[in-house]
Amino acid sequence: MTSTGRLWFAEEGEDWAVIQGRRAQQLPGFLRQLRDRSALYADRLSGRDPAAAGSLEGLAGLPFTTKDDLRDGQAEPAEDQVLGLQQAVPTSAIEQVISSSGTTGNPVYFGLTRRDRETWTEAIGAFYATAGIGPGSVAGLSTGMPIVAGGVPYADGIRNAGGALVWFGGQTTPRMVTTIERLRVNTLVATASFVTMFAEKIEEVLGHPARELGVRTIISGGEPGMGLPDVRAAVMEKWGAERISEVMGLGDVMPGLWAECEAGTGMHFTAVRDVLVELIDPATGDQLPWETGAEGELVYTTIRREATPVLRFRSRDHVVITGMECSCGRKTPKIRCIGRTDDMLIYKAMNVFPTALREVALGAAPGEVHEVVKVRKESADQVRFDEAIPLQVQPLGPLDEAQESSLRQRIEAAVRERLRVRVAVELVEPGTFTITGDKNSLVTTGPPVAPRPGAQVHADERRTTRSGS
Numbered sequence: 001m002t003s004t005g006r007l008w009f010a011e012e013g014e015d016w017a018v019i020q021g022r023r024a025q026q027l028p029g030f031l032r033q034l035r036d037r038s039a040l041y042a043d044r045l046s047g048r049d050p051a052a053a054g055s056l057e058g059l060a061g062l063p064f065t066t067k068d069d070l071r072d073g074q075a076e077p078a079e080d081q082v083l084g085l086q087q088a089v090p091t092s093a094i095e096q097v098i099s100s101s102g103t104t105g106n107p108v109y110f111g112l113t114r115r116d117r118e119t120w121t122e123a124i125g126a127f128y129a130t131a132g133i134g135p136g137s138v139a140g141l142s143t144g145m146p147i148v149a150g151g152v153p154y155a156d157g158i159r160n161a162g163g164a165l166v167w168f169g170g171q172t173t174p175r176m177v178t179t180i181e182r183l184r185v186n187t188l189v190a191t192a193s194f195v196t197m198f199a200e201k202i203e204e205v206l207g208h209p210a211r212e213l214g215v216r217t218i219i220s221g222g223e224p225g226m227g228l229p230d231v232r233a234a235v236m237e238k239w240g241a242e243r244i245s246e247v248m249g250l251g252d253v254m255p256g257l258w259a260e261c262e263a264g265t266g267m268h269f270t271a272v273r274d275v276l277v278e279l280i281d282p283a284t285g286d287q288l289p290w291e292t293g294a295e296g297e298l299v300y301t302t303i304r305r306e307a308t309p310v311l312r313f314r315s316r317d318h319v320v321i322t323g324m325e326c327s328c329g330r331k332t333p334k335i336r337c338i339g340r341t342d343d344m345l346i347y348k349a350m351n352v353f354p355t356a357l358r359e360v361a362l363g364a365a366p367g368e369v370h371e372v373v374k375v376r377k378e379s380a381d382q383v384r385f386d387e388a389i390p391l392q393v394q395p396l397g398p399l400d401e402a403q404e405s406s407l408r409q410r411i412e413a414a415v416r417e418r419l420r421v422r423v424a425v426e427l428v429e430p431g432t433f434t435i436t437g438d439k440n441s442l443v444t445t446g447p448p449v450a451p452r453p454g455a456q457v458h459a460d461e462r463r464t465t466r467s468g469s
């Protein structure tokens, strides 16, 4: 009922190399505009020949753009450049301004011309159609702030995909709950932590479980989590949902870039018309081939963006390609996000992500441990581990000494076998971790937890920090 069963852009069914080649042909024109209109890129592209960059190989020789470049460019905005050095149109041509969430520093602002807004609405329509929104969807949007990428742009995209938009976010919890119930919202668009927290609130406010509400499709992004099989299963059970679609986007580039189709095996690239995407090795910056199993960082070039375009924007999102073909008919690559490049740890010269450790830990003890699992660092900036990585795991209920020992051994063995990494599991008291309180925290710092049954962990020892913020 809520799936359109068609491709939004016919190109999504074409070979990926063909789509990429076509977008690369647009690069010389885009580069000329960047050089002529944006102070940031006039500087970066001086002395370069745009005509030489009409291919993916040509793109590889051009400089990257980082979040810091954009933030620094906005440090001293001028009247005709309110969006900083990146701005590539006069302020009078800007129709809307979007803000980054600011979770990793001062917010950065992005502009949209009328054409930008129209292309965004079209691309985000494709994104939501892929994720399961269409005629018949009554789509509840939980975002509380219109100015962020998940605000107005998401609202425009949901309507364009054919859904009935119910923008319930930003109200009091009881009012949000009753809005969902009254309007028979059947599709929920929210972050992973909101989805979990909200199910509990519904039970509190209405006195009956969330699964009785009739939400059948959950579209969730903004943080890692929904790619993990155990998290998905728990969320589907709580809501009685039939489908979970993981999604990913970036305000700096396009709020809707990747969305999971009905096959449920990874997120397809959906911004095929507007954005050129590369996969690179984060350490060397070299392009990597698009093939199943490849892992690397995503880098984006906004070939059609007018107001605040970016060239080779380093997303810091580290992904694995889960497929290049799909039963849905799309030939765009499918990915799962493994974690932030900034969160990457080094164990004896091997790269390891806290999210990967969590996934294996949860898989080794299904239904026995809390879905928040944390790496404990000696200090917030520790990246390198030469000894077993301390991994904090919270059992769901009280365990005796033998059970604790068995749980620790199973997780340590599974991590060693799957990731070739040694971890030292530290069990924390039930109730230490909560989904809402620990959103995005994959890392904690502090002294070791004494590995004995009934060990007390005091609140002041649980200082949590988000690596990279």
Ligand SMILES: [Zn+2]
Pocket: 261, 262, 263, 268, 326, 327, 328, 329, 330
């Ligand atoms: Zn698919």
